[in-house]
Amino acid sequence: MLFENKTIVVTGSAKGIGKEIALQFGKEKANVVVSDLSKEDCIKTVKEILSFGGKAISVKCDVSDKIQVKALIGSAVKEFNSIDVLVNNAGIYPFASFQEMTEKQWDKVIDINLKGTFLCSREAAKQMIKQGKGGKIINISSVAGILGFCSLAHYCASKGGVNAFTRALALELAQFKINVNAVGPGPIKTPGIGNLDEKILKGIIDSVPWGRIGEPADIANAILFLASDKADFITGQVLEVDGGMTIK
Numbered sequence: 001m002l003f004e005n006k007t008i009v010v011t012g013s014a015k016g017i018g019k020e021i022a023l024q025f026g027k028e029k030a031n032v033v034v035s036d037l038s039k040e041d042c043i044k045t046v047k048e049i050l051s052f053g054g055k056a057i058s059v060k061c062d063v064s065d066k067i068q069v070k071a072l073i074g075s076a077v078k079e080f081n082s083i084d085v086l087v088n089n090a091g092i093y094p095f096a097s098f099q100e101m102t103e104k105q106w107d108k109v110i111d112i113n114l115k116g117t118f119l120c121s122r123e124a125a126k127q128m129i130k131q132g133k134g135g136k137i138i139n140i141s142s143v144a145g146i147l148g149f150c151s152l153a154h155y156c157a158s159k160g161g162v163n164a165f166t167r168a169l170a171l172e173l174a175q176f177k178i179n180v181n182a183v184g185p186g187p188i189k190t191p192g193i194g195n196l197d198e199k200i201l202k203g204i205i206d207s208v209p210w211g212r213i214g215e216p217a218d219i220a221n222a223i224l225f226l227a228s229d230k231a232d233f234i235t236g237q238v239l240e241v242d243g244g245m246t247i248k
């Protein structure tokens, strides 16, 4: 029980990878703050955590809105008195060919994936510095932070930005013993990815040396390690959890 009585905020945790991260922390007896765009969806995740004896609250928050982000961190502290781990998971990956990409589409992806990571990290770091006992910030990036993908220029730019942000923030926060790292998932089976037709799925699997698509648990396992005190001397790193996709 490495996380008993530690408070963990996971953004975008009503579904997909974020939900699995929230559930795993719940099983470790952490205080989990489940946060997403829909309060109703958050409550479903909270109920699952409570059903196996974990502790969790739900907070509606759009990570691209600084007022809502402030309220999210405020609610976490009000309920559990501190914040120990922030997982910046909320993200979107809508396809748009570059030549047809509108400024609105570009801005939305950057606002959620990159600015959202900045806003949540800023609020959480403020609180962690005040507490004076360090902390962990973990950003969910993507293999798209280092590889190019067609029709995802905005997404690749946002995740490349997350990787660079991770390194810069790690430098600034090291003096406060706040570790800042990122995890770069390869293709993972989530609601966001949807039901892939067999041909597309085969193409994805062929691009992964390990020979399978990832599960949300593959990512959550890495997050729990980076959030634990076993990773205290690791900071500013991007851990690709991708079945070898980025080493080809």
Ligand SMILES: NC(=O)c1ccc[n+]([C@@H]2O[C@H](COP(=O)([O-])OP(=O)(O)OC[C@H]3O[C@@H](n4cnc5c(N)ncnc54)[C@H](O)[C@@H]3O)[C@@H](O)[C@H]2O)c1
Pocket: 011, 012, 013, 014, 015, 016, 017, 018, 035, 036, 037, 038, 061, 062, 063, 064, 089, 090, 091, 092, 093, 112, 116, 140, 141, 142, 143, 184, 185, 186, 187, 188, 189, 190, 191, 192, 193
């Ligand atoms: N699934 C993959 O193959 C994959 C691969 C690489 C990286 N990722 C990254 O992992 C993270 C989670 O992806 P997923 O596949 O679980 O997605 P998902 O769509 O299944 O779930 C994402 C959750 O984030 C929420 N969200 C969206 N916009 C938000 C906002 N503005 N504020 C707060 N919450 C918001 C959604 O409501 C949803 O519940 C994302 O950052 C994504 O870029 C996913």
